[in-house]
Amino acid sequence: MAEQLTTVHVVDDDDAFRDSLEVLCGSVDLVTRSFADAGAFLEDYSDEWQGCIVLDIRMPGMSGLELQQVLLERGCAMPVVFITGHGDIEMAVTAMKSGAQDFLTKPFRQQDLLDRIHAALKVADRQRASELQRHEVESRFERLTPREREVFDLVVQGCANKVVSNRLDISQRTVELHRSQVMQKMEADSLADLVRLSLRLEG
Amino acid sequence: MNQPLAAEEAALFSVLLEAAADAIIVIDEVGTVRQANSACARVFGYELPEILGRNIKMLMPENYRREHDGYLRRYRETGESKIIGVGRQVEGRRSDGVVFPMDLSVGEGSFSGERLYVGIVRDLTERHALLQTLQEQEAELRQMMDSAVVPTGLVDGKGRLLVANEALNSFLACDGSADVELGSYLSADTQVQSLGAALDEAAKAPTVCVLALLAFEVDGHRKSGDLYLASFPRHAHNDDHGIVVQLVDRTAQLEAEKEAREIREELAHYQRISALTAMTAGIAHEVNQPMGAIANYAEAGQILVRKDQVPAEELERIFKQIGQQADRAADVIRRLRSLAGGQSPAREALSASEIVNDTLHLYRSQLELLVVRVEKEYEAELPLVFVDRVQIQQVLLNLLQNAVDSMTQHPEAAIRVSARSAEAGLVIAVEDRGTGISASIAERLTDPFFTSKTDGMGIGLAVCRTIVEKHGGRLWFENNAGGRGATFSFLLPGAEGGTDG
Known part of the structure; x- marks a missing residue:
């Protein structure tokens, strides 16, 4: 769903500020989903969600920082843009150390916020793209037989067929067969291509 | 013959x-x-x-x-x-x-x-010999009168000065030779008639009349005093009465009181400012919220206007929101200005909820920042109080700040603000779960410049007490049962006729 990819999740306890963020995002055709507090966000949260999170660093109840921690534990990869007030610099530092995408100190220029939201969404896009590629490569890898995986591992390490044949104690001819199966199943055009795919598997 | x-x-x-x-x-x-x-x-x-x-x-x-x-x-x-x-x-x-x-x-x-x-x-x-004795006695009396520090004299029924001791002459800045009428020294804002009435009354019966706090105008200086009148028959054979006047000079006392009051007000003002300084982060947040919302709406509005197909209702809603948020910001500024300004006190009839809500509103973001939970508890049918809004807010703000300070190490910091009616008026109480008050500091807690905090000035509670007492009320504190923090309460006398339903 293309819509979900660009969803901006807004968590802010101030009704007016939250509404104004929705309107601002809406004006540049960004889809928003907003929540008045961390609890409401977590209640609805699904790991299917894509996009970014704009988070007020201080809120009654669970603070923005605490929500960030909970999301990290749940493996949520959405980039977080924190909005901080005057005197929250320490908290902002903590947030950045915990992997926040960015933070903005109030008052801020609206274009800055939009720029950062777009940047966060781009990051999310890239993350999603690489995630998809990884999934793809993984599913190709799944198709390899155990023997083919052994050949794959050695080949991408740069071993010549002869070395592979010696290590696995199989004929060079068999190695060549396995190797061609691997190239085919992994949809690799060249050895360099195969090495690149192997890196994605590790990533 | x-x-x-x-x-x-x-x-x-x-x-x-x-x-x-x-x-x-x-x-x-x-x-x-x-x-x-x-x-x-x-x-x-x-x-x-x-x-x-x-x-x-x-x-x-x-x-x-x-x-x-x-x-x-x-x-x-x-x-x-x-x-x-x-x-x-x-x-x-x-x-x-x-x-x-x-x-x-x-x-x-x-x-x-x-x-x-x-x-x-x-x-x-x-x-x-008799004459000489009389003369000596008169001289003695004169000596006594003149050495008395209380301005004393004798007037007739019309307030004309017959005899004056040195203290009275000095108070009136006259040498005792000229004809002096007591009434002519009273300043315009003092009821000269009241002196006449008192003289009449005193002349009728040998009673002591007191005219409290008369203002005198002597050589362009304003002096104040209480006048005591007591009459006595001057002659055994007729109704002629002399009236002894004694004047308790309160000029210096009033000036000292005025000075003390000014110092107290300055202190209260300074304390308010320092309380505000402590709340800077919270206040900035209070103003930033509506300003940020306005900026967001305005930017969105501009972006939308550049597009052709924007529904008019959407733009209208945005403008309305901008207006509302501007009002909200202005409201915060207004509250702040009244708290920060040193304007002269004006009293108005307020309800407990107005006092508590307004103050909590100013302090809200500070409490949120410190993660302090606040409970409110109002009795039904509370009396209205006739108070200076800013000053009473300051008292409550101080008590809230103290409550917060007492719980800095408390994992579940919470404050309960309650309002109840008492026979004498309205009681507002701030209950914390902090460390409580040890017996050793309880006695000195409301003394100026006494503080148990490392960064405190020790004027908060002293100012609170001064303000509450100036309103005819009372401020007190007690430790909660079971060593669970302390409760600070203050009583304000109820305004005439009127309850907060």
Whole structure:
């Protein structure tokens, strides 16, 4: 769903500020989903969600920082843009150390916020793209037989067929067969291509 | 003149002579005593025979003696007298040589061609002694009056000053010589009529009237004092009353009080500012929220307007939101300005919820920042109070700040703000779960410059107490049962007629 990819999740306890963020995002055709507090966000949260999170660093109840921690534990990869007030610099530092995408100190220029939201969404896009590629490569890898995986591992390490044949104690001819199966199943055009795919598997 | 009649007259004369309390003495033209009564002998300390036939000069002190013959001769020759028919105060000399004051009146007549003078002498020794005693007593009284520090004087029924001691003269800056009316010193804003009425009242009965805090205008300076009036009859025989006035000079006291009040107000103002400084982060947040929302709406509005297909309702809603948020920001500024400004106190009828909500609103973001939970608890039917909004907010703000400070290490920091009605008015209480108040500091807690905090000035609670007491209320504190923090409460007297339903 293309819509979900660009969803901006807004968590802010101030009704007016939250509404104004929705309107601002809406004006540049960004889809928003907003929540008045961390609890409401977590209640609805699904790991299917894509996009970014704009988070007020201080809120009654669970603070923005605490929500960030909970999301990290749940493996949520959405980039977080924190909005901080005057005197929250320490908290902002903590947030950045915990992997926040960015933070903005109030008052801020609206274009800055939009720029950062777009940047966060781009990051999310890239993350999603690489995630998809990884999934793809993984599913190709799944198709390899155990023997083919052994050949794959050695080949991408740069071993010549002869070395592979010696290590696995199989004929060079068999190695060549396995190797061609691997190239085919992994949809690799060249050895360099195969090495690149192997890196994605590790990533 | 026939003989028997003369004899009777002589007898009557003799009786009259002896009956007189004053000394009576008859001399001839050269001063020889022809006749004298017993009173004369007594006054001059002689036996009567010692005087008769002697020259009158024996009864005079030296300086009169020398002149007397001259006086008699001159009268004989010229008929000019300095004493006959006039009477004078002169001196006599007693047999023991003591000179004494006496009143002498002299008459004259001719008897059988001979000129005789009659002198009537009244001994003034006692009267003089009495007068002297009176004078001494008066001088003593005068001395007492003048050395009294209380301005004291005597006025008549119209307030005209009859007598004033030095303190009163000095208060009125007059030297006591000119005619002075007490009423003319009263400044225009003082009821001069009240002085007149009090004088009338005092003149009617010997009561003490008190006129509290009259303002006087003396040489362009404003002075203040309480006037005590007490009347007394000046003469035994008529209704003439004098009125004693005593003035308790309160000028210095009032000036000191004014100065103290100004210092207290400055202190309260300084304390408010420092409370505000402590709340800077919270206040910035309070203003940033609506300003941020406005900026967001405005930016969105511009972006939308550049597109063609924007629904008018959407733009209208955005503008409306901008307006509302601007109001919200203005409201915060207004609250702040009244709290930060040092304007003179104005009282208004407020409900407990107005006081508590307004203050919590200002303090809200601070509490959120510190993760302090706040509970509110109002009784139904609370009385309205007539108070200075800013000052009472300041009290509550202080108590909230103290409550927060007492719980810095508390994992579940919570404050309960409650309002209940009491017989005397409205009680607002702030309950914390902090460390409580140890007995050693409880006694000094509301003293100025006493603090248990490392970064405190020690003026918060002192200012709170001053403010509450100025409103006719009371501030107190107690530890909660089970060692769970402390509760600070203050009572405000209820406004006349009116409850917060």
